[in-house]
Amino acid sequence: MVKQLKVFIESVGHRVVDSIWRLGYATRFILLVLLKSVPGFLRFRLITREIYFAGVLSLIIILVSGLFVGMVLGLQGYETLQKFGSESAVGTLVALSLVRELGPVIAALLFASRAGSAMTAEIGLMKATEQLAAMGMMAIDPIARIIAPRFWGGVFSMPLLAAMFSVTGIFGGYLVTVVFIGVDEGSFWSQMQSAVDFRYDIVNGVIKSGFFGVVVTAIAVFEGFDAPPTAEGVSRATTRTVVTSALAILGLDFVLTAFMFRGVS
């Protein structure tokens, strides 16, 4: 009994130490990526390419999801608000929910599963097939040439995707409430305009998605680079990217929200 307990405590200890070690390792890796980012910026074409792969190719899923989320928000918001006779505030509700929370968070979750997983798989496979080693043997640093551009491509794409998610979401809300249900168009837009604050709502939303972009892409490139060079290793790393990103996004969202919207009406 005592022995079992000892084994249990030991295994917990091992796991904790391992996780902390891995976190430190990942942090050092990302710092290295930052240090080696200069060549990518000097040849911005490399980053543009990755913005295309991470950003442009994620557009469809982001826009379609945004539209649906906005439509649902419009319906649900109208349902509730009309009980209080304030259905014209539905524009405010849709816009604030999207810009502050749902835009950054859902866009980041979608981004992690669409672009992050692809990034991990690609880098992991390049490692498994010795493409990274081959590049190193050609005296070209794979971190500077392969990892850093992907990292920045993701970091730049995320806020833009989140913004587009929110915009299509608002359009979806408009479509459902104004066009289909018949809420007054003038009050829909004017209430939204007066209620949404540029600094507190929009800028904070963009800051959030900026953080999410850094975290998701950092996880994705690290998992890819760290993946064991086998088919199983790469598939596990891909899964870990999605799961870790999702947890990180939701946890970080709470922390950021707590800091941002304290006591602001």
Add this chain to the structure above:
Amino acid sequence: MADSPLIEFRNVNFSYGTRPVLKGVDMSMSRGQVIAIMGGSGSGKTTLLRLIGGEVSPSAGSVSVAGQTVHELSRDELFRLRRKMGMLFQFGALFTDLSVFDNVAFQMREHTDLPESMIRDLVLMKLHAVGLRGAHHLMPAQLSGGMARRVALARSIALDPMLVMFDEPFAGLDPISLSVVGGLIRRLTDTLGMTSILVTHDVQESLQIVDYVYFLADGVITAHGTPDEVRESKVPFVHQFVHGETDGPVPFHYQAQTYSQDLGIGVMKSV
């Protein structure tokens, strides 16, 4: 300088984890030669190449290339040295997101300021040498194994390096491409003053083109000599290898328990 060896292994030891792979390897390779390294599967040939390229460091002893001790170099110095090396990876390691043309052009674009028109000519020349000029627009996934290997070979000599390491360049080639590639390696070495290291199992083909042969077994160099010496050799190991005999000092099996133990026969007997 000219007659000092290009590559020297001095008492090199290396292990992956606790498993020793090389145990006191001594070799010296002269400039302008084609040198073959032969040995059974898993004997550590690829590891030798990785030591020369500085991908891994010896646990004891040293590897020097052109007078520089590889594992003591700083990163920048190592990269400067690697620019003068080419490596054909055992499994090709072509960049799968780039076309055949772009694979061969990769180092030219990264390391030189050559105009695109000149890069085009150079790439087509390299591809022509391996017989694949017509395949320049294909993606690696569209190549056969042997074609991919030849593209990788063209890529490894893209910048006319002073030293090229070929890890099994003949694997998966038909007899015709095999002798073309063999001849190509010989010719490049002679005309460009390059040094080539050839890891291979193909004894007959390589004995025709190499200047010197090292035999690696069990982590040590068991024999070495010129092709003529090797053919005449009475050393059992070399004899077995050159004539491809199954019986002899080279074990075909990875170290293991006895066969009967693994099959459980030994246990049954003792019951």
